Amino acid sequence: MNNQIIYEDQLKLSDVQKYRETVRAIVMNQLHQVMMIYSNKFKDYTFAGGGIKQNETHEDALKRELLEEIGATHIEMISYITSIDEIKYGLFDGTTVFQQRSHYYAVKIHTFGKTELSLRESWHGITPVWMNIDDAIVHNKNVMYDINHQQTGLKTVLKREEIILKTLKEKTMRKFEIIERYANQNPILPSRATEGSAGYDLSSLEDVTIEPRQIKLIPTGLKVFMPKDEALFVFPRSSLAIKKGLMMSNSVGIIDADYYGNKDNDGHIMVPLMNIKDEAVTIMKGERIAQGVFMPYLKTSDDEAKSQKRHGGFGSSGH
Numbered sequence: 001m002n003n004q005i006i007y008e009d010q011l012k013l014s015d016v017q018k019y020r021e022t023v024r025a026i027v028m029n030q031l032h033q034v035m036m037i038y039s040n041k042f043k044d045y046t047f048a049g050g051g052i053k054q055n056e057t058h059e060d061a062l063k064r065e066l067l068e069e070i071g072a073t074h075i076e077m078i079s080y081i082t083s084i085d086e087i088k089y090g091l092f093d094g095t096t097v098f099q100q101r102s103h104y105y106a107v108k109i110h111t112f113g114k115t116e117l118s119l120r121e122s123w124h125g126i127t128p129v130w131m132n133i134d135d136a137i138v139h140n141k142n143v144m145y146d147i148n149h150q151q152t153g154l155k156t157v158l159k160r161e162e163i164i165l166k167t168l169k170e171k172t173m174r175k176f177e178i179i180e181r182y183a184n185q186n187p188i189l190p191s192r193a194t195e196g197s198a199g200y201d202l203s204s205l206e207d208v209t210i211e212p213r214q215i216k217l218i219p220t221g222l223k224v225f226m227p228k229d230e231a232l233f234v235f236p237r238s239s240l241a242i243k244k245g246l247m248m249s250n251s252v253g254i255i256d257a258d259y260y261g262n263k264d265n266d267g268h269i270m271v272p273l274m275n276i277k278d279e280a281v282t283i284m285k286g287e288r289i290a291q292g293v294f295m296p297y298l299k300t301s302d303d304e305a306k307s308q309k310r311h312g313g314f315g316s317s318g319h
Contacts, residue, residue: 003174004163006156008088014086016099023061024049025107026164027079032173033167034173037069037110042148043134046161048128049105058103066107070128070206073114078106082167084160091153096266104164133169137162154294174226174294176200179266188219188286202271209282210275212250218289223267228257232292234271245277248290255292 003011024047027035027250035114036045048069052061059077066072079106117126143149144158178187182205190200205221224232234253247271260267271290275281283289 001009003085004121005085005087006159006163007088008153008155011087011089013087013095015097018098019088019097020098020100021052021259022050022054022100022102023052023058023065024064024104025066025075026104026168027109028168029130030129032133032175034133034136034168035070035129036129036136037126038129040070040127042124042154043146044140044149045055045129045131047164049102053162057221058105062105062107064299066109067113068116069121069126070109071113072109072111073113074110076108076110078108080104081106084163086156086160088156089152090119094152102160115146126227131171133165134175137165137169147200151270154155161274166195169225173225174224174230176224179221179223179268181266182219182221190292191220199293200289201216201237201268202234204283204285204287204289205249206285207282209280210246210273211280212275212278215272215274217270217272220269220271222269223260224269224292225260226257226275226294227296230294230296233295234269234290234292236290237288240273241276244281246273246275246281248272248285249274250263 005163025035027111029035037048038045041083048066049062050059050065050069053064062077063072063075066075075152083101083103086098086100086102088098088100095247118226140158140162144162149155149158157200176190178189185205187205188203192200192204194238202220202222205219206217207219210216225234228282234248234255236246236248240248255269273283280290
């Protein structure tokens with residue numbers, strides 16, 4: 001991810017009078033939630049961290065800030081992620097222009113203790129919380145242009161955090177979602193049958209009868225978000241042919257990351273089943289029909305598909 005610059009109002013690089021550096025921690029748990037700092041004063045979510053003091057290393061500054069804000073007593077810096085520059089006025093100061101560079105690090109926290117909030121942090125009423133990435137994005141977007149965040153020196157803060165949250169979502173998040181138009185039919189969100197299961201069970205949204213030698217698309221009412229370098233491979237359940245005499249007509253389905261939210265069908269996952277028996281077979285609403293396995297994929301060094309965009313829904317990549 002390349003360094004990005006966010007400008008407050010009509011400021012320019014040539015307006016900068018002072019330079020400031022900060023460090024910020026990206027901490028995630030096994031549920032793909034991210035640790036954020038909620039401010040009761042500003043009603044927003046930001047990443048833990050703050051300014052680097054004179055003669056401090058980035059690691060020293062992160063240790064100090066994370067102890068203060070979330071009570072982290074033992075941290076491990078995993079990797080450097082990126083930096084974002086803000087060309088902004090000083091906080092509540094409409095005269096001095098700063099270039100503030102925020103360095104983001106992936107961090108693992110091994111032990112927690114008590115927070116040691118500064119007077120400013122206590123005044124802001126900050127609390128560490130685990131947040132779903134989508135929820136943090138939506139909440140911050142709703143308050144981004146309120147009176148608090150339109151004060152001098154605060155206009156770029158949530159724009160900066162939104163860039164990082166959206167990048168995290170694109171690179172780390174896997175999530176099945178109910179398509180809004182099918183919500184009143186109560187689709188079943190996929191789950192794994194056991195701790196060691198690789199696949200997420202996909203269920204039928206409705207009762208469907210398939211005549212002999214007929215192929216039908218079985219709706220699930222779901223879509224799936226995943227990192228751009230992954231795909232969801234859809235396999236038939238092992239019992240489908242044995243007990244029902246049904247098979248997936250395409251053997252294995254591949255759902256690409258850019259199928260999510262497409263304009264034709266909003267990324268609706270549908271499973272094509274063929275009846276190989278001599279009598280009609282009925283799939284019942286809620287019955288498990290397939291399983292999806294997330295897998296990364298590789299590209300050739302001379303790949304040219306990166307500039308092409310999906311323009312449709314089911315089967316559109318073959319047009």
